[in-house]
Amino acid sequence: RGPLAAILLVIAYVLVCMIAVRLVLEQIGIAQAPPASPLLQALLWLNLTGLMLRFMVRFCCTAREYGWRQGQPVLFLGLLLVGWCLARLLLWESPWPQT
Secondary structure (H helix, E strand, O other): OHHHHHHHHHHHHHHHHHHHHHHHHHHHOOOOOOOOOHHHHHHHHHHHHHHHHHHHHHHHHHHHHHOHHHHHHHHHHHHHHHHHHHHHHHHHOOOOOOO
16 A cells, blocks of 8 residues: 555645646746536536535544544635635636636
């Protein structure tokens, strides 16, 4: 399991770097994001829903074992991440031009 986890971690870091480069290129006007297909949007919404569920379950389990004060950071950071993902998803298909 260790080597597989290491490979997946490297892939995740490479993807994060690629996303950062793409966002910078979008901001300076060199690259343009392709429009999302309905299937991709449905999968993104399903993934976002699963992420919200995961954070809620993690909060409940942490709060049950260690108290609700220990569960608060898990919920706060989770909801912050979900908010960022939701904002990005909603801006992806925005009919208004982005500044």
